[in-house]
Amino acid sequence: MAFPGILGHERALLRLREALNSDRLHHAYLLAGPEGVGKEKVALAFAKSLVCDTEERSSRPCGSCAACRKVEHGAHPDVILAMPQAEAVSRGLLSSSELDAAPSRELRVNDVRELERRVRLPPYEARHKVVILTPADKMNQSAQNALLKTLEEPPRATTLLLVTAAADMLLPTVRSRCARISFGPLPVDLVARELVRRNGGDQENAEVLAVLSGGSLGRALDLDGDAGEARRKLILDLRGLDPSDGGALVSFAEGFSGNRQAAENRLEVMSLWYRDVLAAASGASPSVMMNPDLAREIDADARRIPAEELVRRLEAIAGARRDIAGNVNARLVMEGLVAGFEGAG
Ligand SMILES: [Zn+2]
Numbered sequence: 001m002a003f004p005g006i007l008g009h010e011r012a013l014l015r016l017r018e019a020l021n022s023d024r025l026h027h028a029y030l031l032a033g034p035e036g037v038g039k040e041k042v043a044l045a046f047a048k049s050l051v052c053d054t055e056e057r058s059s060r061p062c063g064s065c066a067a068c069r070k071v072e073h074g075a076h077p078d079v080i081l082a083m084p085q086a087e088a089v090s091r092g093l094l095s096s097s098e099l100d101a102a103p104s105r106e107l108r109v110n111d112v113r114e115l116e117r118r119v120r121l122p123p124y125e126a127r128h129k130v131v132i133l134t135p136a137d138k139m140n141q142s143a144q145n146a147l148l149k150t151l152e153e154p155p156r157a158t159t160l161l162l163v164t165a166a167a168d169m170l171l172p173t174v175r176s177r178c179a180r181i182s183f184g185p186l187p188v189d190l191v192a193r194e195l196v197r198r199n200g201g202d203q204e205n206a207e208v209l210a211v212l213s214g215g216s217l218g219r220a221l222d223l224d225g226d227a228g229e230a231r232r233k234l235i236l237d238l239r240g241l242d243p244s245d246g247g248a249l250v251s252f253a254e255g256f257s258g259n260r261q262a263a264e265n266r267l268e269v270m271s272l273w274y275r276d277v278l279a280a281a282s283g284a285s286p287s288v289m290m291n292p293d294l295a296r297e298i299d300a301d302a303r304r305i306p307a308e309e310l311v312r313r314l315e316a317i318a319g320a321r322r323d324i325a326g327n328v329n330a331r332l333v334m335e336g337l338v339a340g341f342e343g344a345g
Contacts, residue, residue: 003045004063007038007194007217008186015181016042020049021057026179027154030136032167033183036218042183043132043161047071047079050159051126067126077124080131082107082115084138107139112146119155129158136162137169144171151177185215199224204293211290212272234266235273235294239301243341253334256324263330264321271317277301278310309342316340 002013012031019025029046031039048061048071061068070076074093085103088094096103115131123129133139139147150160151174162178164170191210194217196203201224212231213220223231234255241252256263272290279289280302289298320337324330 003042003049003061006042006045008190009038009042009183012181012183013042016046020046020060023057025050025159027158028151028160028162028178030167030170030175030178030180031161031163031183032180033165034185034214034216035165036213036216036220036222037183037186038217039163039165039183040132040134042181043134043163044071046161047076047130047132047159050128050130051076051078076126078126078129080115080118080129082111082131082133083135087135087138105138107133107136107143109140109142109146112139112143112150116146116150119150119158123157127157129155130161131158132161132163134163135166136164137166139170141171144174148173148177186217188215191215191217191220195220195224208291208293212269231269231291232294234269235291235297238270238273238338239297241338241341243339249335249338252338253331256334257329257331260324260327260330263324263334267317267321267324271314271321274310274314274317277305278307278314281305281307281310313341 002010002017006013016029031043033039045061048063048068050060051067051071052060052062053065053067054060054062061071063072067076071079074081083091084105084107085094085099086105089096089103094103119129119131133147148171154160160178162170162174167175167180188207188210191213192203192206195201195206195209198221206220206224208231209220209223212223237252237255242248256266276289276291276294276298280298289295291298316337320333323333
């Protein structure tokens with residue numbers, strides 16, 4: 001393993017490991033890839049390696065020296081974590097009572113200027129300074145322009161790590177001055193294994209969540225627990241729905257009216273459900289299903305709902321997702337959607 005405790009991403013880690021061992025470090029790295037796959041964990045492991053006290057380079061980070069432990073506790077003066085105030089508040093690193101105004105959701109030009117000032121000072125304790133910008137795409141335009149100056153005249157013995165799930169939001173000039181380390185989704189079996197290791201529970205459920213998460217351990221952990229049950233409940237509610245019962249439609253649609261992300265997740269569950277039913281209708285084996293725990297229900301619906309109606313529903317769900325992404329009221333979109341389903345659930 002290139003870095004202790006990091007799952008997957010062998011190629012990305014190998015590149016960072018080679019840079020560390022050869023001491024040919026780039027002054028800035030862009031760690032880009034999907035949400036929840038461990039990019040920030042890698043950034044912290046890399047930062048630890050750069051400040052670790054252990055002599056033997058290939059053994060860094062040792063995880064047990066004072067420097068490693070300080071990074072672990074967010075207390076190393078040469079490892080600077082820069083994030084929007086709102087992010088720091090949600091992680092419990094900052095209290096909103098310490099702020100004069102509502103916490104900012106962006107990294108602003110003054111934040112970057114303050115970073116610039118700090119990186120021009122020599123390291124306090126380590127040989128090296130590390131700045132982790134997370135998520136880097138939260139820098140607004142002028143903050144990014146300010147960062148360009150730092151990227152163009154890199155301070156000595158300093159490494160910048162830009163962590164992002166939305167690299168497109170960064171200026172091309174910022175991106176081009178960083179060495180890009182790309183992260184992909186984690187393999188499904190790895191996510192499933194890690195879910196079982198952390199949360200217990202059965203393998204089958206873990207595999208379903210791993211598939212639904214699209215290879216994001218963070219998302220799978222969010223989906224686990226109550227949410228695994230919530231998926232089943234949503235599908236069973238959907239199957240039991242009578243489109244001619246106005247009251248039932250309204251209360252089903254009500255479940256989508258929270259935040260937009262929650263509505264999108266629920267539509268994703270519905271979409272995967274009808275894809276399973278359609279696959280079963282064309283004779284696919286249950287092993288390729290996204291909802292293997294509901295194999296009996298899939299089979300029943302495949303016999304009950306005509307294939308052309310399934311295709312129509314999948315298209316309608318895709319349309320509903322576009323509407324909700326475009327800020328149309330989720331409850332109204334959902335009422336319209338399910339009212340349009342022909343026959344029961
Ligand atoms: Zn160490």
